[in-house]
Amino acid sequence: MENGAARTAPAVIVAIDGPSGTGKSSTSKAVAAQLGLSYLDTGAQYRAITWWMVTNGIDVDDPSAIAAAAGKPDIVSGTDPASPTITVDGVDVAGPIRTQEVTSRVSAVSAVPEVRTRITELQRAIAAGAVTGIVVEGRDIGTTVLPDADLKIFLTASPEARAARRSGELKDADVAATREALLKRDAADSTRRTSPLAKADDAVEVDTSDLTLQQVIECVVTLVEEKRAAK
Numbered sequence: 001m002e003n004g005a006a007r008t009a010p011a012v013i014v015a016i017d018g019p020s021g022t023g024k025s026s027t028s029k030a031v032a033a034q035l036g037l038s039y040l041d042t043g044a045q046y047r048a049i050t051w052w053m054v055t056n057g058i059d060v061d062d063p064s065a066i067a068a069a070a071g072k073p074d075i076v077s078g079t080d081p082a083s084p085t086i087t088v089d090g091v092d093v094a095g096p097i098r099t100q101e102v103t104s105r106v107s108a109v110s111a112v113p114e115v116r117t118r119i120t121e122l123q124r125a126i127a128a129g130a131v132t133g134i135v136v137e138g139r140d141i142g143t144t145v146l147p148d149a150d151l152k153i154f155l156t157a158s159p160e161a162r163a164a165r166r167s168g169e170l171k172d173a174d175v176a177a178t179r180e181a182l183l184k185r186d187a188a189d190s191t192r193r194t195s196p197l198a199k200a201d202d203a204v205e206v207d208t209s210d211l212t213l214q215q216v217i218e219c220v221v222t223l224v225e226e227k228r229a230a231k
């Protein structure tokens, strides 16, 4: 160390993948906040481009129409874990991207290769600009977006646990219907040709079915700290 300057921790890149309801967003936000890292919700980006397609009357069952429009919307993500934001062409879409209308169409839109190329470029640019490091959560972060991440986590949980968590968020939601919708989206996301939902070979798998959110956060914080210490 020169001139007694304080040693700054090297930037650390953390990839957290897994299916819906396994705890990716809650865990990633808390870990990033605790460790002073940025946070990126890549599902919100795919939801945002889906919202734009629906709002602009693009037929989401027509991959060529989606591909032709994929470059049009300007999607901007705010990466402060205390208050993540998402805008499309300057409009705050944090609420509209969570509607059932968007949720039911996001797998079709995000399967289109032109959409993935566009969003993957955005994700890599955001990660490269994160000064202290970043926690990026999604489906293909460890396998495709950031294959050189310092730490890769793959969260899993039983369909029952995931459906119960999701129904708890949606007022009056039917657990059985929520479970079926989750499994349908998992199947679509896992079987698409371009960068499907998958565990990277070098990812640490954590089954969260019987863990509290706090236990999952502690587990991931410990793993990140170990990686940071070894850098």
Ligand SMILES: Nc1ncnc2c1ncn2[C@@H]1O[C@H](COP(=O)(O)OP(=O)(O)O)[C@@H](O)[C@H]1O
Residues within 6 Å of the ligand: 018, 019, 020, 021, 022, 023, 024, 025, 026, 027, 165, 166, 169, 208, 211, 212, 213, 214, 216
């Ligand atoms: N280990 C856990 N135990 C119980 N509930 C959890 C756990 N992890 C997350 N949750 C809750 O489950 C819901 C879905 O979590 P979320 O982080 O949004 O999952 P994902 O991003 O993987 O879809 C949230 O309401 C969250 O508070």
Ligand SMILES: Nc1ccn([C@H]2C[C@H](O)[C@@H](COP(=O)(O)OP(=O)(O)O)O2)c(=O)n1
Residues within 6 Å of the ligand: 019, 020, 021, 042, 043, 044, 046, 047, 106, 107, 110, 111, 137, 138, 139, 140, 141, 185, 189
């Ligand atoms: N890296 C990613 C992240 C999300 N997606 C797609 C597939 C997912 O079903 C949707 C929505 O993701 P999101 O993480 O918001 O979904 P949940 O919050 O888990 O319900 O986006 C993707 O294809 N690749």
